[in-house]
Amino acid sequence: MTRALLVEADGGSRGNPGPAGYGAVVKDADTGQVLAETAAYIGTATNNVAEYRGLIAGLRAAYALSPEARVRVRMDSKLVVEQMSGRWKIKHPDMRPLAMEAQQIYPAGAVRFEWMPRERNKHADRLANEAMDAGRRGEEWQPSGPPTLEPSALGERPALEEPPALTEPPVAEVARGWGPSTGTPTTLLLLRHGETPFTAEKRFSGSGGPDPELTDTGQAQAASAAGALTGAGIGAVVSSPLRRCRQTAEAVAARLGLDVRIEPGLRETDFGSWEGLTFEEIGQRHPADLRAWLSSADAAPTGGGESFAAVARRVAVARDKTLARFPGRTVLAVTHVTPVKTLVRLALGAPPSAMFRMELSPAALSEVGYYADGNATVRRFNDTAHLGLTPR
Structure with a gap:
């Protein structure tokens, strides 16, 4: 039922x-x-x-x-x-x-x-x-006590008054865009982890398969990111629980003298049976499932993986928890391809299909500012200048 x-x-x-x-x-x-x-x-x-x-x-x-x-x-x-x-x-x-x-x-x-x-x-x-x-x-805010029974919740439901057909109560105007400031935003600096062996081979590497470490190149990328972020005013560091992100986050946090807070909602998609495979190999073994996945955010990878819609819901929860925990501050969030693209997509109000039109390099930086009035602004995406690279 x-x-x-x-x-x-x-x-x-x-x-x-x-x-x-x-x-x-x-x-x-x-x-x-x-x-x-x-x-x-x-x-x-x-x-x-x-x-x-x-x-x-x-x-x-x-x-x-x-x-x-x-x-x-x-x-x-x-x-x-x-x-x-x-x-x-x-x-x-x-x-x-x-x-x-x-x-x-x-x-x-x-x-x-x-x-x-x-x-x-x-x-x-x-x-x-x-x-x-x-x-x-x-x-x-912290809960004040354990859940309770509230019988009053089962009382008579109030009738909904019939509203006017074409009017609504006045809404207080909030300046946005080119207008005056709407307050101090909370800024998320989104850092993709450095290179792993799966990255170099272009294999699907999510949260449902092996948990690879950074390669030597990946460690060097993390060190470059740490240098670039020194003096950026970062007040907190949060990270996906997966090893490659923790290693990247720890490299930056050590340089900044901060601790790393683990946020499970920032983990990568569970790619199910596709973990460790290349795009070509998935197309050969699971062609129908791959076509469905490419055409619908509700389609999940073969073998019990996560759909993009499911990932978006948990990433949005992780985002909101972080914004509530660090209001008005700059927070470094070290995470993966799908969460970064998802946060950028949600900030832009873009459809899920936009995910396939974004390219994100290892150790690339993106930035989103979140205002208390609910608006968000994307300030940069796939910035690799600190690595000596020009985004393609």
Whole structure:
């Protein structure tokens, strides 16, 4: 039987725009059991942005529990409920990428939205305020206790008021693009690991096969990256758990005097039975599966591998955790081809097919700035100047 989950989400801004945060709780829709809580301080943002960020975090938490679930979302934001239900147009440019991100977490038709009065959304509201309080103290939000049973979650569902057909509440304008600054962004410097034996032979090397070390060339590339990043204002280093990334990250972190934080969500795609094979060999052994993989982000490699869609979901979670942990700072993220391309694609709002149009060299640097209003800017991609190379 398909599982039924209830997501209650909220977000707030003390100033609109001002210091903002979100909170979300996932419950079993049948019993009211609290299954997960999530919250984060997001820096300076509007109420609307914070509410959308709460929705996204809640849906991601639900997806982590059950990707096949039927989900009911309840929020006291009429704007978000009406826009996500398709009854109001999304006119503000800052809301569109957030709405699109929320829509892509579950398949179409799996999520429905309901409005509820603010006084019935106390759990998510409390989490959002806890996150804002933690942010004011310079801390990261932490859960206050174990999941509980909330029978009130099973109460009568509030009726959704009929909205005006072509109007929506005013949205606070947030400067973007060429306009005034929208606050200090959190910057992710994305560094692909150095060369391994599989890199040189152009073999698929993911998280489901061997865990190769850097070659001598790869170690030299890591050292060059470390030299180039000295003085870049990096405040933290995070890395995929795979050996080639840890070795690259440790070379840079040692130069900067920083520790390396392991982020499992930054690992490479699991390529299933394709691990260790070249593109030509896969085409010979699994031609139909390869064609499907090249044409759909939902197709997975042969033998239980991960689809690009699945990788994008976990990479987005890793991104959001990192942004919440290091707001307004520059963070070096040492990872792999697919996660780097995915983060760039998501920042650009590009379709999954764009992944096949990006070339990323070993030890290349890319850079994305993330603003509290939900916008992102790609500042560079496949930069190999520190290696003495010109990207092809």
